[in-house]
Amino acid sequence: MVHLTTRRWVQVGAVSNLIKRFVVLSATLLLLAACSRTVVVSGTVPTPLVAQLPVRLGVYYSDSFKTYSYEESLKNEGNWTIDFGQQNVLFFRQLFATLFREVVELDASQLSLEAVQGLDLDAVLIPEIEEYGFLTPGISGLNFYSASVKYKIGLLNREAVSVGEWRVVGYGKSEGGSFQGGQAVNSATLLAIRDGGARIAINFPRLDFVRGYFATIDREELSGLIRD
Amino acid sequence: MALLTGCVSSRIEQSRQGVTGIGSGEAMVVLGRASYNDRETEESFTACLEDILVSGSPPIRMISQTEFRDDLYPWFEARTSPKSARDLGALFAQPGVQHRIQQANIRYLAWIEGDTVTVDSGGSMSCTISTFGGGCFGMSYWEQDASYEASIWDLHNLNAAGQISADANGTSYIAGLILPIPILARPGNAACQGLAEQIRQFIVGA
Numbered sequence: 377m378v379h380l381t382t383r384r385w386v387q388v389g390a391v392s393n394l395i396k397r398f399v400v401l402s403a404t405l406l407l408l409a410a411c412s413r414t415v416v417v418s419g420t421v422p423t424p425l426v427a428q429l430p431v432r433l434g435v436y437y438s439d440s441f442k443t444y445s446y447e448e449s450l451k452n453e454g455n456w457t458i459d460f461g462q463q464n465v466l467f468f469r470q471l472f473a474t475l476f477r478e479v480v481e482l483d484a485s486q487l488s489l490e491a492v493q494g495l496d497l498d499a500v501l502i503p504e505i506e507e508y509g510f511l512t513p514g515i516s517g518l519n520f521y522s523a524s525v526k527y528k529i530g531l532l533n534r535e536a537v538s539v540g541e542w543r544v545v546g547y548g549k550s551e552g553g554s555f556q557g558g559q560a561v562n563s564a565t566l567l568a569i570r571d572g573g574a575r576i577a578i579n580f581p582r583l584d585f586v587r588g589y590f591a592t593i594d595r596e597e598l599s600g601l602i603r604d
Numbered sequence: 605m606a607l608l609t610g611c612v613s614s615r616i617e618q619s620r621q622g623v624t625g626i627g628s629g630e631a632m633v634v635l636g637r638a639s640y641n642d643r644e645t646e647e648s649f650t651a652c653l654e655d656i657l658v659s660g661s662p663p664i665r666m667i668s669q670t671e672f673r674d675d676l677y678p679w680f681e682a683r684t685s686p687k688s689a690r691d692l693g694a695l696f697a698q699p700g701v702q703h704r705i706q707q708a709n710i711r712y713l714a715w716i717e718g719d720t721v722t723v724d725s726g727g728s729m730s731c732t733i734s735t736f737g738g739g740c741f742g743m744s745y746w747e748q749d750a751s752y753e754a755s756i757w758d759l760h761n762l763n764a765a766g767q768i769s770a771d772a773n774g775t776s777y778i779a780g781l782i783l784p785i786p787i788l789a790r791p792g793n794a795a796c797q798g799l800a801e802q803i804r805q806f807i808v809g810a
Contacts, residue, residue: 420674422673422674422675422677423677424677424678425675425676425677425678425679425698425699425700425701425704426678426698426699426700427698427699520644547682547683549644551646551647567682570677570678570681571681571682571683573678574677574678574681574683574684575678575683575684577678578678578684
């Protein structure tokens with residue numbers, strides 16, 4: 377009887393230790409998850425279905441554009457790092473390759489009159505990210521995550537002189553559960569990039585300063601497209 | 605453990621504006637109408653509609669909204685998509701759009717708006733766990749209302765074919781009797797089933 381009682385207490389003690397370890401481990405994992413999150417944004421890149429402008433364009437992606445990363449420390453939600461430079465470059469490469477007949481990627485040293493004319497470019501585009509922000513349900517009180525990206529698109533002429541700039545904001549939102557915040561921010565940011573890209577694909581060729589500049593390029597097929 | 609289900613009351617209404625019918629090989633797309641406020645159709649709801657429409661009798665060939673939006677990018681993004689069937693003419697004038705839709709043989713677009721919200725909740729339940737065991741005691745409930753509307757566009761005739769609305773309401777309970785016993789009413793699921801079957805009859809019928 378005594379041996380049976382001792383054995384029963386030993387078994388209860390072993391189970392009790394197991395439960396304690398499980399609780400401590402779970403709490404530690406939750407705490408670690410709450411401390412910092414890194415989201416490397418990735419997703420599909422659609423090919424725009426838009427009229428192609430028959431121009432030869434140079435595009436300069438700065439290092440800050442190519443490696444854009446946003447960091448923020450949120451109260452009760454830890455540190456967030458959103459890395460979407462790579463996805464951005466992939467998206468804009470696809471966008472500009474579809475929007476313009478020829479695209480030449482430039483480096484910083486080629487943003488000069490000699491280089492632009494040497495490469496026989498009609499114009500140069502410089503996309504930049506001016507601002508990025510995101511909201512979680514914990515901040516907004518709503519039941520979704522959202523993100524916004526503010527782009528600046530600069531246009532240089534054949535003399536590498538600015539003819540105008542255009543700012544456009546892309547916005548995206550995504551549902552997300554309690555433990556799916558990273559996935560939701562990824563989706564919201566992707567949608568924000570798509571939204572910005574859609575605005576650029578449709579509206580950029582129709583901007584007054586863009587149409588005004590392209591009208592100076594003597595190309596019959598171009599004049600018909602920018603007239604609309 | 606078998607799941608107990610609660611009661612759901614639902615209502616489906618339909619308004620027809622034209623003759624419908626779907627040929628062999630023709631497809632349909634279900635799109636959730638995006639908005640920039642708190643209320644937006646859940647992706648899970650449109651996925652539910654697709655799953656029901658692609659099966660059943662007769663099955664309807666579906667193009668997923670992700671594939672459709674990618675193929676027609678940038679014309680069906682949240683801020684660029686046509687707001688009414690009257691805008692289809694201008695959309696089809698964009699280079700490549702009509703060809704892409706004809707290539708996929710898409711006959712109908714169904715825009716889904718609405719969502720499922722919790723309209724009431726109450727009760728309380730507490731659960732505890734200790735080294736000697738655990739359990740729950742109490743009862744809580746929540747009432748949900750699912751309200752959705754489908755606007756169906758005919759892409760051959762470039763007009764609105766009709767609207768179908770689905771409303772469902774139900775209350776779910778969780779009773780704590782050592783173990784938590786859920787009695788779930790799923791008005792969102794009921795609305796999806798009802799709306800999907802009505803869309804099928806609408807599309808296939810005269």
